[in-house]
Amino acid sequence: MSLLEVKNLKVHFPVKHGLFSRVHAYVKAVDDVSLTIEPGETLGLVGESGCGKTTLGRAIIRLIEPTSGQVIFNGEDITALRGSDLRQRRRGFQMIFQDPYGSLNPRMTVEQIIGEAIDIHKLAETPAARRARINELLQAVGLNTTHAQRYPHEFSGGQRQRIGIARALAVEPRLIVCDEPVSALDVSVQAQIINLLMDLQQQRGLTYLFIAHDLAVVEHISRRVMVMYLGKVVEIAEAKELVRSPKHPYTEALLSAVPVVDPVSKRKRIVLPGDVPSPINPPPGCNFHPRCPKVMDICKVEMPPLREISPGHWVACHVAQNEAGLKPLSESPATPVVL
Amino acid sequence: MTDNHTLLDIRGLKLEFGTSDRPLRAVDGVSFTIKEGETVCLVGESGCGKSVTALSIARLVPTPPARYVGGEILLQHRDVLKMSKRDLRNIRGGVVSYIFQEPSSSLNPVFRVGNQIKESLKLHRPDAATADEVIRLLKLVGIPAPESRMRDYPHQLSGGMQQRVMIAMALASHPKLLVADEPTTALDVTIQAQIIELLRDLKQRLGMSMLLITHNLGIVGDIADRVAVMYAGQIVELAPANELLAKPLHPYTQALMNSVPKLGSEAARLTAIPGNVPNLGAFPSGCRFHPRCPKARFDCPERPPELIEVQPGRWVRCYYWDAPLPEPHQALNPNNPALIQARKNQSGPDRPRPAETKPIA
Numbered sequence: 208m209s210l211l212e213v214k215n216l217k218v219h220f221p222v223k224h225g226l227f228s229r230v231h232a233y234v235k236a237v238d239d240v241s242l243t244i245e246p247g248e249t250l251g252l253v254g255e256s257g258c259g260k261t262t263l264g265r266a267i268i269r270l271i272e273p274t275s276g277q278v279i280f281n282g283e284d285i286t287a288l289r290g291s292d293l294r295q296r297r298r299g300f301q302m303i304f305q306d307p308y309g310s311l312n313p314r315m316t317v318e319q320i321i322g323e324a325i326d327i328h329k330l331a332e333t334p335a336a337r338r339a340r341i342n343e344l345l346q347a348v349g350l351n352t353t354h355a356q357r358y359p360h361e362f363s364g365g366q367r368q369r370i371g372i373a374r375a376l377a378v379e380p381r382l383i384v385c386d387e388p389v390s391a392l393d394v395s396v397q398a399q400i401i402n403l404l405m406d407l408q409q410q411r412g413l414t415y416l417f418i419a420h421d422l423a424v425v426e427h428i429s430r431r432v433m434v435m436y437l438g439k440v441v442e443i444a445e446a447k448e449l450v451r452s453p454k455h456p457y458t459e460a461l462l463s464a465v466p467v468v469d470p471v472s473k474r475k476r477i478v479l480p481g482d483v484p485s486p487i488n489p490p491p492g493c494n495f496h497p498r499c500p501k502v503m504d505i506c507k508v509e510m511p512p513l514r515e516i517s518p519g520h521w522v523a524c525h526v527a528q529n530e531a532g533l534k535p536l537s538e539s540p541a542t543p544v545v546l
Numbered sequence: 547m548t549d550n551h552t553l554l555d556i557r558g559l560k561l562e563f564g565t566s567d568r569p570l571r572a573v574d575g576v577s578f579t580i581k582e583g584e585t586v587c588l589v590g591e592s593g594c595g596k597s598v599t600a601l602s603i604a605r606l607v608p609t610p611p612a613r614y615v616g617g618e619i620l621l622q623h624r625d626v627l628k629m630s631k632r633d634l635r636n637i638r639g640g641v642v643s644y645i646f647q648e649p650s651s652s653l654n655p656v657f658r659v660g661n662q663i664k665e666s667l668k669l670h671r672p673d674a675a676t677a678d679e680v681i682r683l684l685k686l687v688g689i690p691a692p693e694s695r696m697r698d699y700p701h702q703l704s705g706g707m708q709q710r711v712m713i714a715m716a717l718a719s720h721p722k723l724l725v726a727d728e729p730t731t732a733l734d735v736t737i738q739a740q741i742i743e744l745l746r747d748l749k750q751r752l753g754m755s756m757l758l759i760t761h762n763l764g765i766v767g768d769i770a771d772r773v774a775v776m777y778a779g780q781i782v783e784l785a786p787a788n789e790l791l792a793k794p795l796h797p798y799t800q801a802l803m804n805s806v807p808k809l810g811s812e813a814a815r816l817t818a819i820p821g822n823v824p825n826l827g828a829f830p831s832g833c834r835f836h837p838r839c840p841k842a843r844f845d846c847p848e849r850p851p852e853l854i855e856v857q858p859g860r861w862v863r864c865y866y867w868d869a870p871l872p873e874p875h876q877a878l879n880p881n882n883p884a885l886i887q888a889r890k891n892q893s894g895p896d897r898p899r900p901a902e903t904k905p906i907a
Contacts, residue, residue, distance in 0.1 A: 402816055466767065479736045
């Protein structure tokens, strides 16, 4: 059984203007996203800023209320849970945030930060057990037990991120949503945190949803990778497969845009024209068609569905689906809706 | 080292912050040159002094709090550190232009972008301060429909477009040297690729020199002729870009390259650099990298190494750059985590990438 199953999740934010705050339009930050994560696996989630990857991560652990759709965690639908029920279930899924400076309360000591989670879920019966638990967590993330009495400002960025990881681990979660956990860190420290996350996963059987914009980092840590563009999933595949043979033109461009250290392996770079369009008023048909180098007529009219073109490799692209020999779902392409 | 084609020659630059009884030396003896038409990259992590070095070229670091305590910055054979205010005003923009990391905070939010570009023209090329010239510049940096875009306010443009406006503004005064301080760090990967392509294209068409500051070694391979790697206020390695990327010589450069995951690599584990970037004012003694270095030996904390030319054009600040990993009796600390990790990589099957140096015959 999958640990996490997300079905047709939508998060639409209303855009309000004017005197009476009338709703003019919706930002479709996450638009009909479905995914599953198996126990012990890491699913990578990549995309550019504004593609909805953080919103998706937050909606899954109910920090943002989804507009519609279902989040099924460990066989139980958590989308409708409220109050103490939800708080209880939250023990199973935690989050690590991007900004190690903003996500720790500057007025609390490390012991208080980690202890708060232990107190809320009543995981320690005596003060001694609580202290022992905190010390054990600090050691697990590579910090010193003497650090417990210090405040966040006394630590470097990498150490703060370790505190954030210890806080997430305090309640023994099964799923951790890592939202850009290394992008605010120095290059030489990033590798330490990535190695730590992978070690902890092995020791504790954790499951990660790993959100990042750096494809090389995501490929390194994930078993499968999901690519998002403008609120929609455009491609899901095994990490190695996605990097070796990307099928969606957006994934191809994203991969080719990653600067490569190795001067010998100069690949042809695909430079996409233009910017990511506004999610308030996305282009008709395929969201990506105005920037797509392979655009066909049908792309301007019909949104391609996400379909499996080879085992485990899902793509939402008419071109890739044609090449894979899939027949269009509807024989007569839908006529454009004139507004 | 100076010849007629040298545009910029920085010699032994030393810059301090803090009080005179407890100075914090942010830049400690940095020397490098930029020739006409050449692109040099300064690479390093936060706090290594790369931005302060770049800002010093037009003396943009406010004094106080900063103090220049040594060295000279020869821009077109004249020392910037001794220039009068009037001369400084002429070279700022006239000879050196800057673009910064965060375009949205570099642009003035209450003026239309066209007027902001025109302001630069009025100062440096008063004859050319026309709408036509603004449109030409916006076209040059690849902004579509420049006639209408020039009437936009900065918030109406995306991050990539704002950075293009910044570049147009920097180019308006026909500078000899463009200093780009992390110009793509705030941008998405696909937009980053656009801006790097643009800079490379402009450099070729306009024959400018460029100093690019970045922490991303990948960008170096795309655009640089030569690279200077900085660590804790000093240049630790200076070399032609393709040679440095193919075979880094300094242990820090090697470690930095090994710590980044590479697309399509099979390595199961990243080679992390243990420890943290040292803080300003708390730089280790001797070689400043020794607490994190796999090759650290007994004398590394005692003798500060000099930057020496080990091969033509290749400068390294390390005594043991061509020595093998130290044996336990030679190592500063036989339990050094960096050394243990490096040994494992050397023998292990999942060695990520051969970056170990061999002695040059």
